[in-house]
Amino acid sequence: MPDRREATLLEDLPEEIIDKILKGLPPKDVGRCRAVSTLWRSITSIPEFMLEHHQRQPSLPIIDGRGRPASFVLFRGAGTNASNQQLWPFIPGLSHYHLKPSLSVTCDGFLILIQQKKFYIYNPVMRKRALLPHPQAGENECSNIIGFYRHQLTGEYRLLWTTFRPLSVVKYSLYVLTVGSDVPRQVRVRMPTVLSPSAEHKILGALSYSNYCPPPVHHGGSLHWCPFPFCGVADITGGSGDIVVFDTEAESFQWMRTPDQVYPNRKLFDMNGALGFCGSSTKGKAGGCLSFTALDIWMMQDYKAEIWAFKYRIDLPTVEASRQLYLTSRKGKKKTPLHSTVQWFNDMAVLNERELLIMFNGKHVLRCDTDGKVLGLVNIGKSQYGMSLTPHRFQESIIPIPSFP
Structure with missing residues (x-):
């Protein structure tokens, strides 16, 4: 046997090799390595290391169990080794359903949560949170965060924040707030075309209500919103587009087109690093929610030319037929049955x-x-009921929350 004294230790490796090894570890293991040696702690605390490590993590959807039995669960998969991580609660003692926060936006492993009219930035991996200051100018104003991004040039994390007075003539204001600062900066909606104050307020109004506009999708250094058609944002552009784009470097807005086919309901999403679009015809409302019988999936083929490529369609009859076969194949196994048909x-x-x-x-x-073939039914704990698929995705991160002065 070789002499153990001649064995190569990890500390003997070049620092760049150690860096690559540490970047390949899960976030929690990186945290454990920080306690091993001063060198490892130094390597893993460099901003460039933390950002690259974050970018290597999978982008996973968040499912809201609505407090029964869990809320804001990170869906990792359906395999036997998959562990679905609960991202909330994060405030000790506030575990009741009526005190559950709402999830506003995400970026680089941070969540922005709203609880009892207070805004928090939270890193679930680090289990750290901070209260965000309001950019309100008056007591009767309402606030909403519509965007969250990392400014490439400065490395700062910034929030797009709107304020408005709901009980008077609605006047919207837009602010940029740097995380770690308590001084917001008021900005205007600057676009290639000249906008009147009324048009600017119409855009901010559409982006301010999550019921009318899902949270933005990060892609190519910009934020992308796709308000519902009845918001009337497309009328402002004169046919030049109905997707609102915010360049996070220049901090300016522009328009982008959706696919040419008209859909009463549509949404943008991350499609494995590409910009995706889902369009569907609606059959009305059921249980207070818009309901659809088919989902058309598109992917951005050429971003600069704004060319979309149709990928596939998921229709209700196919999914329901496959679900019935799936349940039949699992009959007799100890699984929670799901009897209701896909309506x-x-x-x-x-x-x-x-x-x-x-x-x-x-x-x-x-x-x-x-x-459209059913591969499984999602559980939170032992439940298959009462859950909601949020429009948010999450990548774990060891980046610390910027400190306030």
Whole structure:
């Protein structure tokens, strides 16, 4: 046997090799390594290391169990080794359903949560949180965070924050707040075309209400919103586009087109590093939610030319037939049965090139392939009921929250 004294220790390796090894570890293991040696702690505390390590983590959808039995669960998969991590609660003692926060936006492993009219920035991996200052100018104003991004030039994390007075003539204001600062900076909606104050307020109004506009999608250094058609944002552009784009470097707005086909309901999403679009015709409302019978999935083929490519369609009859076969094949096994038929779709999220999650009937989530074949039913704990597929995705991060003065 070789002499153990001649064995190569990790500390004997070049620092760049140690750096690569540490970047390949899960976030929690990196945290443990920081306690091993001063060198490892120094390597893993460099901002460039933490950002690259974060970018290597998978982008995973968040499912809201609505407090029964869990809220804001990170869906890792359906395998036996998959561990779905609960991202909330984070404030000790506040575990009741009526005190559950709402999830506003995400960026680089940070969550922005709203609880009892207070805004928090939270890193679930580090289990650290900080209260964000309001940029309000008056007591009767309402606030909402519509965007969250990292400014490439400065490395600062910044929030797009709107304020308005709901009980008077509605006047919207837009602010940029750097995380770690308590001084907001008021900005205007600057676009290539000249906008009147009324048009600017109409855009901010559409972006300020999550019921009318899902949170933005990060892609190519910009934020992308796709307000619902009835918000009337497309009328402002004169046909030049109905996607609102915010360049996080120049901090300016512009327009972008959706696919040419008209959809009463549509959403943008991350499609494994590409900009994705989901369009659907609606069959009305069910349980207070828009309901659909088919989902058309598009992917941005050429970003500069604004060319979309149709990928596939998921229709309700195919999914329901496959779900029945899935339940039949698992008959007799100790699994919670799901007897209700698929009556309508609510939302979807892409897992990878061949799999996606679909929320249906307002309370169930299933996993299927791009042909509509059901691969499994999503559980939170032992429950398959009362869950919601959020429009948010999350990548774990060891980046610390910027400190306030």
